Each structure stands twice: as C-alpha cells, then as structure tokens.
Amino acid sequence: MGRGALLNLRGLGQSLMMLAEATVFLPMTLGRRQRSEVFTQLYVTGIKSLGVITIVAAFTGMILALQTGLELRRFGLQQNIGTAVTVVMLREMGPFMTALIVAASVGSAIAAQVGTMVVSEEISALEIMSINPVRFLVTPRLLALALMMPILTIYTNILGIAGGALVGATQLQVSFQAYIDNAQLYAENKDLYVGLLKAFVFGIVIATTACHQGFIATEGAVGVGQATRRTVIIAFLVILVLGYMLTRLFYR
Amino acid sequence: MIRFENVTKRLGSRNVLDGFDMEVKVGEALVICGPSGMGKSVTLKHMVRLLTPDSGRVMVGDDCVSEARGRELERIRSRFGVLFQSGALLQWLSAGENVALPLREHTNMSDTEIERLAREKLRMVELEDAFDRAPSDLSGGMRKRVALARAIVTNPEIVLYDEPTSGLDPVTSRTVDELIDHLRKQLGITSVVVTHDLHSALAIGDRIAMLHNGKAVEVSAPAEFINSKNEVVRGFLEAQYITRRGPWEEGLQK
Ligand SMILES: Nc1ncnc2c1ncn2[C@@H]1O[C@H](COP(=O)(O)OP(=O)(O)OP(=O)(O)O)[C@@H](O)[C@H]1O
Ligand SMILES: [Mg+2]
Numbered sequence: 001m002g003r004g005a006l007l008n009l010r011g012l013g014q015s016l017m018m019l020a021e022a023t024v025f026l027p028m029t030l031g032r033r034q035r036s037e038v039f040t041q042l043y044v045t046g047i048k049s050l051g052v053i054t055i056v057a058a059f060t061g062m063i064l065a066l067q068t069g070l071e072l073r074r075f076g077l078q079q080n081i082g083t084a085v086t087v088v089m090l091r092e093m094g095p096f097m098t099a100l101i102v103a104a105s106v107g108s109a110i111a112a113q114v115g116t117m118v119v120s121e122e123i124s125a126l127e128i129m130s131i132n133p134v135r136f137l138v139t140p141r142l143l144a145l146a147l148m149m150p151i152l153t154i155y156t157n158i159l160g161i162a163g164g165a166l167v168g169a170t171q172l173q174v175s176f177q178a179y180i181d182n183a184q185l186y187a188e189n190k191d192l193y194v195g196l197l198k199a200f201v202f203g204i205v206i207a208t209t210a211c212h213q214g215f216i217a218t219e220g221a222v223g224v225g226q227a228t229r230r231t232v233i234i235a236f237l238v239i240l241v242l243g244y245m246l247t248r249l250f251y252r
Numbered sequence: 253m254i255r256f257e258n259v260t261k262r263l264g265s266r267n268v269l270d271g272f273d274m275e276v277k278v279g280e281a282l283v284i285c286g287p288s289g290m291g292k293s294v295t296l297k298h299m300v301r302l303l304t305p306d307s308g309r310v311m312v313g314d315d316c317v318s319e320a321r322g323r324e325l326e327r328i329r330s331r332f333g334v335l336f337q338s339g340a341l342l343q344w345l346s347a348g349e350n351v352a353l354p355l356r357e358h359t360n361m362s363d364t365e366i367e368r369l370a371r372e373k374l375r376m377v378e379l380e381d382a383f384d385r386a387p388s389d390l391s392g393g394m395r396k397r398v399a400l401a402r403a404i405v406t407n408p409e410i411v412l413y414d415e416p417t418s419g420l421d422p423v424t425s426r427t428v429d430e431l432i433d434h435l436r437k438q439l440g441i442t443s444v445v446v447t448h449d450l451h452s453a454l455a456i457g458d459r460i461a462m463l464h465n466g467k468a469v470e471v472s473a474p475a476e477f478i479n480s481k482n483e484v485v486r487g488f489l490e491a492q493y494i495t496r497r498g499p500w501e502e503g504l505q506k
Contacts, residue, residue, distance in 0.1 A: 117342075124302050125334070127329075128329050129358075130329055130330060
C-alpha cells in the first residue's frame, strides 16, 4: 500500500516534469516542420471521438431534461428546465462527458501508440537520432488535446442543450422558444467560460497521463495493454477530482 | 574508435556485461557473435548510450560516451547510424519519410533535396519502389532494409548493425552483406555487426568477437577464428556446420 502510494507520487512527479518539458517545446512545435503534426493530431482527436460524443451529448441533455423536468413538474415549474439543462451542461456535464469520452478513445490510443513505440525500440531510435521524444510526440498531442477539448465541449454543449429542448417540447410541454428564453435568462457567460477552462485542463490531463503511461510501458503486449488501461482509469479519476476542485474554485 | 573499458552492466538478476573489454578499430568491420540473450544488443546499446554502464566506461574516439550529457551526447550520437534489431521504423510515416526523418530534423536542406537523398539510400537497399508504402505493408526483411537506409542516410562515421540479415532470404542476405562491405570499403565507415550467421561474419568481418558470460572470450580475424581452440567458439562453429549439412540429413539420422 505504502509502496503503491510512493509509486503514484513518483508517477505524478514524472508526469509533471514531462508536461513542463513539453511546454518548453511549444514554440518550436509551432514552427514550419512540426506544425503539420499538430494538425494531424487535431484531426485525429476530433474524428476519433466525434461519433460517440454526438450520441452521449444528446442523451446527456435529454436525461437531464427528463429527470429535472419530471421533478420540477410536480411544483409546476417545468418551464425552468431550460436553465437547469443549460447551466449543468455548460458548467459540468459538457466538459466532463467530453473528457471521459476523449480519455477513453483518444487517450487510450495515444498510450497504446507511445507504449508500442517504447517496446519496439522506436523511442530508442528517436533518441539516437537526437530527436527528443517529448518534443516529437508529447508536445503535438498535448497541444492538440488542449485545443480540441474546448472545441469538442462546445459541440457537446450545443447537442446537450438541443437534446434537452427536444425532450422539453415532446414530453414536458415546454415549447422550444420558452426553453431558450428561460435558458438565456439565467445562464451566464461565466458558466460557459468555466466549462471551457475545465475542458482545456482536462485535455492537458489526458495528454499527459496517456503519454506518461505510454513511456513507462514495459516489454510486450501485456505492458501496452496495461498502459492503456491505466491511462483510462487515472485520467477518469483525475478529471473527476480536478473537476470538483475547479467547480469549488469558481462557485462558492 | 570504440573502446569498452572494464564495463559491467547488471540487467534483471545477472551481469549481462561483466568486466567487458573490447575495442573496435577505425575503419574496420567488427562482427559480434554469441548465443541469444548473451548481451550482443546490450553491447551495441552501450555504444550510443541507450544503456549506461554500472561501472567501467565506453569511449568513442576521445569522447567518453558513457559520461556525456546534453549537447555533447547529441554530438557523439550524430557520429553513429544504428540499425535496430526490430527495425524500429515509425509506423505512421511512410518508408521514404522514415528514411528522410534524420535529415528533416537536423538539416536545413530543401524538401526536394531531402527526398532525393532518401530515394538514393532506398535504392541502395533495392527498395526504391517502397518509398510511399507504410512500414506495416512491408515484410519483415523489407522493413529491416528500410531501417538500414535510415541508419546510413546522414552518412555517419560509424554504423551499428543489429542482426541485419536475420529474417532475410539468403539472396537478400548476401545483398545486405555486400552493402555493408561496400559502405565500409568505399566510404571508410567503421562497422559493428551483430549476427548469428557465421557465413556473413566470415565474409564481412575483419575481426570476429565471441561474447560469452559477459566477456569477449575471443576476438580474432576470420582465419584464426575458424581455428580457435576456445570451447564456446568451437561449439558455435560446429552448430553452424551441422545446420549447413541440412535438416534432411538430421532427419535421416533419427
Ligand atoms: N532493458 C532490459 N531490462 C532487463 N533486462 C534486459 C534488458 N535488456 C536486455 N536485458 C537482458 O539482457 C540479456 C541480454 O540481452 P540482449 O538483448 O543483449 O541479447 P542478445 O545477445 O542481443 O540476444 P538476441 O540474439 O536474442 O538478440 C538478456 O538476458 C535480456 O533478458
Ligand atoms: Mg539482440
């Protein structure tokens, strides 16, 4: 138990060091030859997760609307689901759901890729060619995830809010117009920005965790499998805890 | 050129190198033989500091690679080309892009110039057609040859080959042997070749080193190597003679 905690602390230290190093290489990555890799990663990140995000986002909004709507209807307040769904999506569920999906789809893929590179000596090959693996692999992925997470979150928010509106109109007799008016009345810009900040932070968490787990992968397919599994678990936990802390920071 | 001075390296639960001394001379081709798992790849990795000795040191010319750091280490590594045992091509780049990678990262050459050089090296390994193909579409032997092209694309002084011909058919094996020989003779590249294949070893080696239990138990020219009295060397030679008789004869004897 004590040893496990110590290992986790060391892992955290290594991850943060790697994150710092990757950040140092940011200006270089935006240079001519590396820029295309960032675009590739942006594209891959978007494409890999878009399908699942679409479904999850819509249903998250629909569930939110249905659950809160049914309760509010008992008090005759169901017209307020517009606010309820929008605020919860913007502040919490948008970034959170997006992050979980991206961690599971993109994060695990990064861990598998980097892990495979470690065990097949590709990282060693980079080193002897004096190509810094952190600059070459981590920085573009970090940048792509940090940029893509807020973009995907906006998409999730829109779909979630639309899903809520759909349920409102079909099952709770809240017209589309009433839903939107209500949402605009109470949701603030701050809700959107805090959510996007979370998304940005989650993107960094996912990229860092995935790359770090990939780098420490051990020999063989078992090692790579373990790296992907750990990435998903660790990223989920960190996203959950950090998400709570960020909420505490901005809403008290 | 490369000198191991009393190097000891513990990996797992045993000393893979144990008071290891060996020298590679300028311009020569040194072949390293030895049973599987005896530390041949580990030896190569020490030369480019992918592994660091527990004690002793590794010199490359006047530079101590086992103690170098940062820019100094980059400079030493830039003198090397390395063909890894597994090839180690980047999977998401095409064969041509893999070969071009060291030039793209470290030179200011134009894209057309880089492509021209990459094609030229691929032609040397008879794979010019594979320029645009992904490594996953190539056979094991082809990947190895692409990796060989990448190892020599920067025209390094020293090239390390980890089993360049394993997994290749006999004809291609000889082509690769000839290429290694050609690079050494024409360009004066110092070569270190790890191989199980004694035919290759005798053909291309100026000297052959036999690794056993963490030491180089025999380092000698091919003619002496064949007549060595060392038991390990004899065992290795005899094992290869048996395979040379062909599996069908073994089958008949049973
Ligand atoms: N990173 C490592 N961690 C732990 N043990 C290692 C590591 N690398 C190599 N070894 C061990 O060192 C020994 C020598 O390995 P090495 O790869 O040098 O063998 P080899 O002579 O190249 O064999 P082969 O002909 O099969 O390639 C092996 O017993 C191996 O298990
Ligand atoms: Mg080996």
